[in-house]
Amino acid sequence: MLVSALVFGGLAKRLHQPAVLGEIIGGIALGPTIFGATAPAVQSEIFAVSGDSSRMLYSAAYLGLVAFVFIAGLEIDLSFIRLQGRSTLITSIFSVILPFVLGFGMVFLAPRLWSIPPEDRGIFALFMGTALSISALPVIARILIDLDLLKTEIGGMILGSATINDIVGWSAFALILSSLKANSSLGLNLGLTAGVLILTIGILYLTGKDEAWTKSAIVGGIIDLVALGMLAASIAAEFLGAHGIFAAFLAGVILSLRRCRRDLILKKTYRPVITILAPIYFVSIGLKTNFVADFDMIVVLLVLSVACIGKILGAGLGAMIGGMTERKALAVGFGLNARGAMEIVLATAALDYGLIEGPIFVALVIMALVTTMISGLALPRLMKTRPISQKAWEPLPLHEQMGSYNYLES
Numbered sequence: 001m002l003v004s005a006l007v008f009g010g011l012a013k014r015l016h017q018p019a020v021l022g023e024i025i026g027g028i029a030l031g032p033t034i035f036g037a038t039a040p041a042v043q044s045e046i047f048a049v050s051g052d053s054s055r056m057l058y059s060a061a062y063l064g065l066v067a068f069v070f071i072a073g074l075e076i077d078l079s080f081i082r083l084q085g086r087s088t089l090i091t092s093i094f095s096v097i098l099p100f101v102l103g104f105g106m107v108f109l110a111p112r113l114w115s116i117p118p119e120d121r122g123i124f125a126l127f128m129g130t131a132l133s134i135s136a137l138p139v140i141a142r143i144l145i146d147l148d149l150l151k152t153e154i155g156g157m158i159l160g161s162a163t164i165n166d167i168v169g170w171s172a173f174a175l176i177l178s179s180l181k182a183n184s185s186l187g188l189n190l191g192l193t194a195g196v197l198i199l200t201i202g203i204l205y206l207t208g209k210d211e212a213w214t215k216s217a218i219v220g221g222i223i224d225l226v227a228l229g230m231l232a233a234s235i236a237a238e239f240l241g242a243h244g245i246f247a248a249f250l251a252g253v254i255l256s257l258r259r260c261r262r263d264l265i266l267k268k269t270y271r272p273v274i275t276i277l278a279p280i281y282f283v284s285i286g287l288k289t290n291f292v293a294d295f296d297m298i299v300v301l302l303v304l305s306v307a308c309i310g311k312i313l314g315a316g317l318g319a320m321i322g323g324m325t326e327r328k329a330l331a332v333g334f335g336l337n338a339r340g341a342m343e344i345v346l347a348t349a350a351l352d353y354g355l356i357e358g359p360i361f362v363a364l365v366i367m368a369l370v371t372t373m374i375s376g377l378a379l380p381r382l383m384k385t386r387p388i389s390q391k392a393w394e395p396l397p398l399h400e401q402m403g404s405y406n407y408l409e410s
Contacts, residue, residue, distance in 0.1 A: 001026075001027070001030065001279070001280055001283040001284070002276065002279060002280065002283075004023075004026035004027070004029065004030055004283055005019075005022075005023040005026050005027075005279035005280070005282070005283050006279075007022075007026065008022035008023060008025050008026035008029070009022040009023045009026070009279065010022065012025070016376070017373060017376075018139060018340065018341075018369075018372060019279075020282050020340070020341050020344070020369075021369050021372075021373075023279050023282040023283050024282055024283070024285050024286050024344070024365065024369070025286070026283050026286065027282065027283035027284060027285050027286020027287055028286035028291050029286070030043075030047065030283065030286060030287060031043075031047070031286045031287040031288070031289075031290070031291075032287075032289070032290045033286070033289075033290050033291045033292050033293075036290070037290075037292075047287055057284065058284075060277075060280050061280055061281045061284040062281075063277060064273070064276075064277035064278050064279075064280045064281030064282075065245060065281045065345060065348075066245060066248045067269070067273045067277045067278065068273060068274075068277070068278040068281065068341070068345070069245045069248045069249045069252070069345065070231070070248045070249065070251060070252040071252065071266070071269070071270060071273050071274075072137060072166075072249065072252065072342065073248070073249045073250065073251065073252020073253040073254075073255075073256065074252040074253075074255060074256050074262050074265060074266060075137065075141065075252075075256070075266075086322065087157060087319070087322030087323060087324075088156075088157055088160035088161055088164070088322075089164070090318045090319075090321050090322045091157060091160075091161045091315055091318035091319045091322055091332060091336075092160070092161040092164035092165055092168075092318070093318060094314040094315060094317050094318030094321070095133075095135075095161055095165060095311060095314045095315035095318055095333075095336050096133045096164075096165055096168060096169070096314070097314065098310045098311075098313060098314030098317075099129070099132040099133045099306070099307065099310030099311050099314055100129035100130065100132065100133045100310075101129065101310075102129075102132065102306045102309065102310040103125075103128040103129035103130075103131065103132035103133070103306060103307075103310065104125045104126065104128065104129035106128070106302065106306055107121060107124060107125035107128055108121070108125060110302075113298065113299060113302070114299075114360065115357065115359075120355075123176060123179060123355070124355060124356070126172070126176055127173070127176050127350055127355055127356070130169055130172045130173050130176065130346075131173075131343065131346050131347065131350075131364060132303075132306060132307045132310055132311070133165060133168075133169050133310075133311075134165055134166055134169035134170075134339065134342055134343060134346065135161075135162040135165045135166065135311070135336045135337075135338060135339065135342070136162075136338050136339050136340025136341060136342045136343065136368075136372065137159070137162045137163060137166050137342070139338050139340035139341065139342075139372055139375075140158060140159065140162050140335055140336070140338050140340075140375070141159060143335070143338065143375060143376055143379060144158060144159065144335070144379075147379060147380055147383065147385045148385065149379070149383060149385065153328075154324070154328050154331055154332060154335075154383070157319060157322070157324070157332055158332055158335040158336060161315065161318075161332070161336055162335075162336055165336070166249075166342065167250075167253065169346075170245075170246050170249050170250075171246070173246070173346055173349075174246035176355075177349060177350070177353055177355075228251075231247070231248060231251045245345065245349065278341075282341070282344070285344060285348055285365065288348070288351060288361070289351075289358040289361060289362065290358070291362050293358070294357075294358030294359045294361070294362045295359070295362055296359040296362070296363065299359050299360065299363045300362070300363045300366050300367070302363075303360075303363040303364065303366075303367050304363075304366065304367045304370055304371070307337075307339070307367050307371060308337060308371060308374070311333065311336055311337045311371075312330070312333035312334060312336075312337050313333065314333070315329075315332050315333040315335075315336040315337075316329040316330050316332060316333035317329070318332075319332040319333070327382060330382055331378075331379060331382040331383055334374065334375050334378040334379055334382065335375060335379055337371050337374060337375050338371055338372045338374075338375035338376075339367065339368040339371045339372060340368060340371075340372045341368070342368075343364060343365075343367065343368035343371075344364070344365055344368050346364075347361050347364035347365055347368070348361075
C-alpha cells in the first residue's frame, strides 16, 4: 500500500495535482475495482474483509485518519479570522448556509435517486448538507502559499472562512454520526458535542483577546492539558457514541494557539504522518468499494454541480457583502470550493457507519478531488498570478512554508 501510494502520489504531483489524488487511485488499483476484477481470489486473500489482517489494516488506517485530522487542526491559524473579523464571518456564513440548503434540499427533491429509506432520509439530508458545506483548509493553505496569496487580504479572507467552515462542519458531523448509534442517547451526544465545542470556543476567545496569555506557564499548561484531554476523548468518544476524529480535530485547533508547542509537534510528526500514516489511510479508501460498479453518472454530476454552485455562489456573495470587488469575491468562492481530503474523511466515516452506500461515497470522493483541481486552476487565472506549481502539494508543514512572517504585525 505504501509503495502504491508513493508511485501514484508521485505521478499525481508531476501532473501538478495533490498527492492524495494519486494515493486514492493507487488504492483503487489495489481494490476490487482493478486488482479484484483481474485476480479476485488473490485480491481477497491479500485484502481480506474479515479476520486479523482486516482488523490490523483498519487500525492502521484509523490511526492515520486521527493523526491527519489532528495535524489539520494544528495548522489552523486564527489570526486570519481576527484580522478581518466581520468580513470573514459574513463570508463564512454565506459559504456554509447556501451549500447546506442546496445539499439538504436536493435529497428531498429527488428522493428516488438516493435509495435511502424514508425513515433515514432526514439524517441523510443533514449529512449531505454538511458534507457540501465544508472546505479543505490544509489544501487551500498550500494553494495560497504557492501562489503568494496567503499574506494578502483575499488570502486571509479565504483561510479565515475555511477555518470557521471546518469547525462548524465537524461539529455538525460529529452529532450526525453519534445519532446513528442505536445504543446511544441523542441528548447525551448533543450535550457532549455542544460542551466540547463551547469549551473550544471559550479557550479560543479568551486567548485571542490577549495572545500573551498562551506564553504564560499557567495558561499555556492549561491549554496543553485540554488538548491532551481531547486526544484522550477521541478514544473515549467511540464508546460514548460520537466519532473520535471530532475531538482530535478540536485538540489540534486548541493546541495551535501554543505556537512554540505547535511548531515543535509539527516538526517531529508532520512528515511521518503525511508520508506513512495518512497515505495508508487514503489508499485504504480505494479498497472500500468498486469505483466502476458503484459509479453513477447522474449522482456524480448532481453532487458536483450542487457543491460548486453552492460554495462558489455563497462564498462569493458573502465576500461582496463584506466589501470585496466582484473579481476578488469570485476568487474567494473558488478558493473555498476546494474540498480535498477533509471531504473524503467525512465520506469514509459516513460509509463506515452505514449512512451512505457505494454510489454516494464514490460521488463524494470524485467531488472532493474535482473541486480541489478546479480551485488550483481557477485561482491563478482570477488573481492573475503564475500557474500553480508542483510545490503546492509537497508535504511541508504550514509553519515552515510561512517562515517567521507575522501576518498580524504586517
